[in-house]
Amino acid sequence: MNIIQDLLKRQESGFSLSGEFYRDQAVFEAEVDAFMLGQWMLAGHASRIPSRGDYFLFEMAGCSVIVARTGDGENDIAAFHNVCRHRGAKLCEKAQGNNKAFYCRYHAWSYKLTGELASWRHMPEALDKSEFGLMPCGLKLFNGVIFLSLAPDRAPDFDKMVEHIAHRWDRFDLARTQVIHREVYDLQANWKLGVENNLECYHCLSGHPEYTSAHAFVKADEKAGARAVDEYKQFYDAWLKSVEPTGIEVGVSDYIETDGQLCRAMTWGIGPKHVTGSMDGQPLAPLLGHIEAYDSSVTSGCFGFCSYIIAYCDYLVTVAYVPQSAGRTHIEFTWLVRESAREGADFDRAAVTALWDVTTRQDKDLIELNARGVDSPAYRPGPYSELEWCTSDFISRYKALMARSCADADSESARN
Numbered sequence: 001m002n003i004i005q006d007l008l009k010r011q012e013s014g015f016s017l018s019g020e021f022y023r024d025q026a027v028f029e030a031e032v033d034a035f036m037l038g039q040w041m042l043a044g045h046a047s048r049i050p051s052r053g054d055y056f057l058f059e060m061a062g063c064s065v066i067v068a069r070t071g072d073g074e075n076d077i078a079a080f081h082n083v084c085r086h087r088g089a090k091l092c093e094k095a096q097g098n099n100k101a102f103y104c105r106y107h108a109w110s111y112k113l114t115g116e117l118a119s120w121r122h123m124p125e126a127l128d129k130s131e132f133g134l135m136p137c138g139l140k141l142f143n144g145v146i147f148l149s150l151a152p153d154r155a156p157d158f159d160k161m162v163e164h165i166a167h168r169w170d171r172f173d174l175a176r177t178q179v180i181h182r183e184v185y186d187l188q189a190n191w192k193l194g195v196e197n198n199l200e201c202y203h204c205l206s207g208h209p210e211y212t213s214a215h216a217f218v219k220a221d222e223k224a225g226a227r228a229v230d231e232y233k234q235f236y237d238a239w240l241k242s243v244e245p246t247g248i249e250v251g252v253s254d255y256i257e258t259d260g261q262l263c264r265a266m267t268w269g270i271g272p273k274h275v276t277g278s279m280d281g282q283p284l285a286p287l288l289g290h291i292e293a294y295d296s297s298v299t300s301g302c303f304g305f306c307s308y309i310i311a312y313c314d315y316l317v318t319v320a321y322v323p324q325s326a327g328r329t330h331i332e333f334t335w336l337v338r339e340s341a342r343e344g345a346d347f348d349r350a351a352v353t354a355l356w357d358v359t360t361r362q363d364k365d366l367i368e369l370n371a372r373g374v375d376s377p378a379y380r381p382g383p384y385s386e387l388e389w390c391t392s393d394f395i396s397r398y399k400a401l402m403a404r405s406c407a408d409a410d411s412e413s414a415r416n
């Protein structure tokens, strides 16, 4: 039995994980191997690379990937490992830019935007140039949102994965949106602590005053006074009636795992006097997609453990917890509004980004506080509350996935 299996056996259901899972590089490397490289990760939106040759880098767990627009068609986007096929130098060094081709500054090999090797010098005649193209990553566009798999031979079936929730996103017409701001929060904590925090609002009342004012369900879920509960119930009943004619599906979708990657979506009402996710409850930008009126809804979805989209009727955010090492995670955040909206005339960027920026800074602080505690030898796994059911569900699925991967590795080595 390997060390991970041994650790997994000692985890108690309904409790947080033992410290090794939050701090050991060996556990992190096992996770990378078990599912992280194969699973689909949200890497950005196609509007980040509007013109042929535009690219950005996506970096995860020591891997660097070039995501590039390879042609003029809407879907002409490809992703390659940012590693030269000669002796492995990194090709693109800047986080984003525009290139006519990818050029290696070590010995001057060059590659087409589509990844094929374009030129080399003084190489043996017998070698076939076509075998030395850049190594492709898996790439899927979900209505303009870019998902990557760094090991596509091990990737879950993406279309099957999103099949049961795809219609929930139709009304937002995500493909016709534009990124207006991007922020990378450098989190000094294990990625699972970030995801655990993201999946519960047990900390919202004390940790997020702005989010709590904007989302009345926080106080209602906390049962913070009969008035808060009654007010939200009244609001929610009226809200259900008001959105019924629009035909939107409300509540939580099925939780479905496809080849080990979970996907779900949920829609509910924010609260009275708040038509969107703004500080003052007022509209922030033109309505998205096919939405005809500000409707006080929020739709959020997860695509695997690390990737999320949260949409109000006039803007959305994409969120990815991108693991870098056992103790470091990038929280990559983008804010998007309708493609035709113009800054200044139709929206104020600072106003659109205000709520989720302040909330994410508060989260970063709390998650790092958590990380500093679980680093201590005195840390012991603690029980999840009823408001942390989603976090507890994540941890159960994580443990099952790791156990499955260990068992698969065992049977593989028994065969060999």
Ligand code: FES
Pocket: 084, 085, 086, 087, 088, 089, 104, 105, 106, 107, 108, 109
């Ligand atoms: S390592 Fe790139 S050309 Fe040599």
Ligand SMILES: [Fe+2]
Pocket: 197, 198, 203, 204, 207, 208, 359, 363
């Ligand atoms: Fe939070």
